[in-house]
Amino acid sequence: MKAGGRSGRPAVPIRAACLHRMRGDHALQLLTLAPHVAQAMVLEELLDLSWQARQLSRPDCFEAVYPGSTLPVSVTGAACSLNCAHCGGKYLEHMVSVDVLEEALSEKNPASILLSGGCDPTGRVPLARIIDRVRCKLAHTRRPLKVNVHPGIVNRQEAELIADFATVISFDFIVDDETISEALGTSWTGRDYVDTFRNLGQGKAKVVPHILVGLYRGEIRGEYQAVECLAREGAGQIVFIVFIPTPGTRWEHLAPPQVEDVVRLLAWTRIRLPGAKLTLGCMRPRGKYRRALDLMAVRAGVDAIVLPHPDAVAEVRRRRLTICRKEECCAFD
Numbered sequence: 136m137k138a139g140g141r142s143g144r145p146a147v148p149i150r151a152a153c154l155h156r157m158r159g160d161h162a163l164q165l166l167t168l169a170p171h172v173a174q175a176m177v178l179e180e181l182l183d184l185s186w187q188a189r190q191l192s193r194p195d196c197f198e199a200v201y202p203g204s205t206l207p208v209s210v211t212g213a214a215c216s217l218n219c220a221h222c223g224g225k226y227l228e229h230m231v232s233v234d235v236l237e238e239a240l241s242e243k244n245p246a247s248i249l250l251s252g253g254c255d256p257t258g259r260v261p262l263a264r265i266i267d268r269v270r271c272k273l274a275h276t277r278r279p280l281k282v283n284v285h286p287g288i289v290n291r292q293e294a295e296l297i298a299d300f301a302t303v304i305s306f307d308f309i310v311d312d313e314t315i316s317e318a319l320g321t322s323w324t325g326r327d328y329v330d331t332f333r334n335l336g337q338g339k340a341k342v343v344p345h346i347l348v349g350l351y352r353g354e355i356r357g358e359y360q361a362v363e364c365l366a367r368e369g370a371g372q373i374v375f376i377v378f379i380p381t382p383g384t385r386w387e388h389l390a391p392p393q394v395e396d397v398v399r400l401l402a403w404t405r406i407r408l409p410g411a412k413l414t415l416g417c418m419r420p421r422g423k424y425r426r427a428l429d430l431m432a433v434r435a436g437v438d439a440i441v442l443p444h445p446d447a448v449a450e451v452r453r454r455r456l457t458i459c460r461k462e463e464c465c466a467f468d
Contacts, residue, residue: 170359173403178395182434185402189436192409197456198439198465199448202417205283205464206245208233210265215253219319221350223384226418227253233265236272240280247302247463248273251285258321262286263293266300283464284340288327291334298338303466305374306332308344310364311357318350325357329364336368343466344370345416348400349378349392355400362404372412374465375401377419377428391420394427402435414465417441441465 173181212232215224230251231239240248250269252260262284273280284301286293297304309315310325335342346361365373377397380389405413415432419425429440429447433454439461440447451458461467 168403168406170363170403173399173406174396176399178399181399181402182431185405185436186434188406188409189438193412193436193438195456196438196459197433197451198414198459198461199443199451200414200417200439200441200461200463200465202441202462202464204246204462205249205467206231206239206243206247207249207251208236208239208269210250210252210260210262210269213253216256217254217258217320218385220385221318221347221378221381223381224253225381225383233269233272236269237275240272240276245280247281247283247467249283249285249305249464250301254287258288258319258323260285260287263289263296266296270300281463281467283466286331286335288323288331289334291337294331294334295338298335298340298342301338301340303468304335304340304342305464305466306335306342306344308332308346308361308365309350309357310361311351314351314357317352325364329368332368341372341466341468343372343374345374345376347376347378347418348397352386353378353380353389353391355392355396358400359403362400362407366408370408370411372414373404373408374414374416375404376416379418379420391424394424394431397428398431398435401432401437405436412439413437414439415441416465439465 207230209227209230210233212234213224213227215227218224250262252262255261281302282300283303283305284297285305286297289297309328312324315321315323315325332342332344344365346358348358349355351357378391380387380391401413415429415437419428426444426446429444430450432440433447433450448458
């Protein structure tokens, strides 16, 4: 699945009058807003539209997520054969190895776990073959623990095993073939990701797609197409994360996507999927970048932010939303 790159954006004055309440049932009326139009609009106009979409279609609750009660567990320890350009296995270093899972559960007493890991040489996370072992370890805790499984590409049989075991599935969703090739270095295609998403969705576990904004060298490429695809698939929830130039990776020298570009994507997604739950996830740059992004993400109409900047929380209160605190991974209900 191919996707185009970023282009120049002259200001397009599109008024918020295209979004309004109908008398009687208050149904949402929205003119079709193509991605290139959203990318060219005056930002304030776009944010006005997306905020109206949130007001009309989403509850007044804003989730501030502090996921300390979810224990991140890697089935491969710190090992990954792919050495992806944006990750390089660095994020595995902060996870608990499955080999010491029982000890970690006893020490940390979490309410849930995030089960992930590095890839084998074929580009697959070896989750399916270790599920019975993890299930046995969890059974020894003698208390129910929710499980968020973070798989890569899987076949139908593997998807069935994972969906039967997991409480929820966090699935990285990419449709642009060149992004997959450049960042991951695999031969997977966007079609493989769509097929995996569908296969995982056949089970009992809820599947929450994650879109990594800026995965193509810190640029927007394919993210709008990914949202469009998820809209066609009937997705009711999306988590957005943002590329971080991580020391020790091949792309450490690159810049993250511009905050305004990320915000435009969030705002357009809110308009495109007014009833969906939209979350700004834990992976995103820190410092001034995070402050600016979090604050504008609230204005764009997201439902939740993981570890929100205090200024974003203040903006939530200013907009008179009820703050609901969550202490587990954002993919859980």
